[in-house]
Structure formats: structure tokens, C-alpha cells
Amino acid sequence: MAEYDRWDIRKLLILRTLRERGTVTATAEALLLTPSAVSQQLTNLAKQLGVPLLEAQGRRVRLTDAAELVLRHAAAVFEQLERADAELAAYVHGDVGEVRVGAFSTAVPALVVPAVRVLRTTRPGISVQVREAEAAEAYELLAAGAVDLALSLAVQAPTAADPRFTRVPLLADPLDLALPRDHALAGADAVRLADLAAEPWIFGGSGPWSDITRGACEAAGFSPHQGHSAAGWTAILAMVEAGMGVALVPRMAAVRRDGVVMRALDADRPHRHVVAAVRRGAEEGVAVARVLAALREVAARLDR
Known part of the structure; x- marks a missing residue:
């Protein structure tokens, strides 16, 4: 009879997070553990499985081929557990539950807040907890289990072939040109x-x-000459208004300013692509599916 108790889900999650984060310290931070606890849990897992999982590489550690084999099989286990959790939640709660959403700054007012309003009317038993995060960070939170659904930009998202996630395209957000009024x-x-x-x-x-x-x-x-550097749209549009330069601004992020003219580009109009993602298998959960549907509804309005 197989010794299934060797396969400790919690320890496998730690091993998977180490592969994603790269260091024991970053893994500990992501899982709210101490570095010594991470090391101890992985040492115990190696003993349970009877294979070496880590090897020293300078001051860092790397996963062995055996660890990669373990994680390849564990991926299917994690996916099935997500499905089981989603089905159980649907059975117990029906259209009731909380969905934690991680989203980048401009997606919060443009997509998430309108979706919450839709859900309040159509699915009042589902609540949404919002966590603003940088586009790349949203996927780290999703992988670590800190959020249930992540909104990000396609350029920063893992590929569609990543076995950890199911990706859902939401919106092709046009980029408009911000010019000083004069x-x-x-x-x-x-x-x-x-x-x-x-x-x-x-x-x-x-x-x-x-x-x-x-x-x-x-x-x-052409290659653009960077006259000024800024990351926030308020700062960027203020500089455009002052005649300090021009900028490309996502239509979702545009805020009206008297001294700025927003012009839609013609033949070469660029876009940024907004995607949602959940851990693979979790999309079958009723509450997550309802939130995804509300986000698609809002995105469809914006895409007209």
C-alpha cells in the first residue's frame, strides 16, 4: 500500500513557493513564516519523501531534479484541491461567500468598483475584498494564496501556458495621447x-x-525622448498640462484636466491588454465565477 501520508500538502506549498520566489527569505515573507521554519519544513519533507530537494548554490539554494519532479506531480494535486474547495463552497454556501481581489491601481475604479456595484444588485450574498497591488505583484499574491483573483496587464502576466493559473482576457484598453491644450x-x-x-x-x-x-x-x-519620468497619472497629466511634454495615457486612467486635451490616435492606436486570473481549478467556484462574470460585464461596457 502506498504511503500517501508522505505527501504533505502544506510542505509542498512551501516548496512550490520557494521555486517561485527564489530564496528562503522571500518564501518566508510570502507565507508569513520565519526562514528557519521554511528550512525545517523542507528538510522534513525531504526526509518524508526520501529524496534531496535542495542543494547549495553559493549563498542561495536551488531545487534538485527530484524536487522539480515532485512539483510537477503536485501541480495536478493543487489544481484538484482548488476544484474540490470550489465545489464544496458552492455546495455549502451557494451564492454566498467572499472573494479577495488583487488589482492594479487604475483597474480598481474602472473595473473592480463597478463590478462590486453589479454584484450588490444581482448577487448580494457575495462580498469582494479589494487589495490594490502592482500588476506583477497581483500574481505573486495569487500564487501565495493571499488573493483569489488577480487583475493585471497581459505584458506582466505569466503565459497562458502557466499550469498554476487560468487566465481570462477582459479588455483591450486604448491608449490616448495627452497634449497640452495649446x-x-x-x-x-x-x-x-x-x-x-x-x-x-x-x-x-x-x-x-x-x-x-x-x-x-x-x-x-521612432524612439521617444524621455523628457520627464513619472509613474502616477496625476503627476503625468499635471506635467502635460504645464506644457512640459506629451504622454500616452490608458483610457481607463484618464482624469479630466482643463489644460489637457485627450486625443484618440488613428491608424497606429496602441492598446494595453487587461487580464484576470485565478488559480487553476478555482474558476469553478460559484463566488469566483460570479465576480469574473461581473468583471466581464463591466469590461464589455468599456470596450464599446
């Missing part, structure tokens, strides 16, 4: 990105928005 092109019949090739551009020094802005401009045939 700019020569503010009232032009049509505007192309290439018309702004000589302008100072305002965008973050690194991260997804830098990549999106540079990628859009390079697709239009």
Missing part, C-alpha cells in the same frame, strides 16, 4: 504618434508603462 496638434483633424516624434515624452523610468510607451512609439517608427 499644443499645435490639439485641434488637428487627425493625430498619429509619428507626428510627436520630436516631442519630450513623459513616462516612468522602468516597468510596464515604460515598456508600453517605448514599444508603441518604436512601432510608429
Whole structure:
């Protein structure tokens, strides 16, 4: 008879998190444990399974081939447990439950809050707990079990082939051009990105928005000169209003300012793609499915 008690789910979760986070310290922080507790649990798991799971690599540790084999099989176990948990919750609660949502800043007012309003009317037994997080961090929270659903940008999301998650495309958010009100092109019949090739551009020094802005401009045939660096939309639009430069702004993030003209681009209009994700198997839970449906409904309105 197989010794199934060797397969400790909690310890397997620690091992999986170590592979995702890379260090014992980061794993401990993600799971709210001490580094010594993480090391002890993994040592015990190695003894239970009878194979070495970690090997020293300088000051760090790396997973052995045996550990990768263990995790490959554990992935199916985690998926099935998510399905079981979702089905049990549906059986016990029906349309009742709490869904924890991690979302990047502009998605909160544009997508999450309207979805919560929809649910209050249609599914009052489902509550949503919102946690604002950077787009990449939302997936880390999802993997660690800190949220049940993550909203992120496709450029920062794991690939659709990642076995841990089920991804749901939500929205292709157009990027509009923010110009000072007195700019020569503010009232032009049509505007192309290439018309702004000589302008100072305002965008973050690194991260997804830098990549999106540079990628859009390079697709239009030029490399943007970064006149100023800012990550927050309030700061970016304030600088545009002051005539300090131009910027690409997601339509979801645009806030009206008297001194800024927002122009939709024509032939080369870029987009950023917003996706939702859940741990694979959890999408079958009633409460999570209801929240996803409400998010799709809101996204469909915005996409018109």
C-alpha cells in the first residue's frame, strides 16, 4: 500500500513557493513564516519523501531534479484541491461567500468598483475584498494564496501556458495621447504618434508603462525622448498640462484636466491588454465565477 501520508500538502506549498520566489527569505515573507521554519519544513519533507530537494548554490539554494519532479506531480494535486474547495463552497454556501481581489491601481475604479456595484444588485450574498497591488505583484499574491483573483496587464502576466493559473482576457484598453491644450496638434483633424516624434515624452523610468510607451512609439517608427519620468497619472497629466511634454495615457486612467486635451490616435492606436486570473481549478467556484462574470460585464461596457 502506498504511503500517501508522505505527501504533505502544506510542505509542498512551501516548496512550490520557494521555486517561485527564489530564496528562503522571500518564501518566508510570502507565507508569513520565519526562514528557519521554511528550512525545517523542507528538510522534513525531504526526509518524508526520501529524496534531496535542495542543494547549495553559493549563498542561495536551488531545487534538485527530484524536487522539480515532485512539483510537477503536485501541480495536478493543487489544481484538484482548488476544484474540490470550489465545489464544496458552492455546495455549502451557494451564492454566498467572499472573494479577495488583487488589482492594479487604475483597474480598481474602472473595473473592480463597478463590478462590486453589479454584484450588490444581482448577487448580494457575495462580498469582494479589494487589495490594490502592482500588476506583477497581483500574481505573486495569487500564487501565495493571499488573493483569489488577480487583475493585471497581459505584458506582466505569466503565459497562458502557466499550469498554476487560468487566465481570462477582459479588455483591450486604448491608449490616448495627452497634449497640452495649446499644443499645435490639439485641434488637428487627425493625430498619429509619428507626428510627436520630436516631442519630450513623459513616462516612468522602468516597468510596464515604460515598456508600453517605448514599444508603441518604436512601432510608429521612432524612439521617444524621455523628457520627464513619472509613474502616477496625476503627476503625468499635471506635467502635460504645464506644457512640459506629451504622454500616452490608458483610457481607463484618464482624469479630466482643463489644460489637457485627450486625443484618440488613428491608424497606429496602441492598446494595453487587461487580464484576470485565478488559480487553476478555482474558476469553478460559484463566488469566483460570479465576480469574473461581473468583471466581464463591466469590461464589455468599456470596450464599446
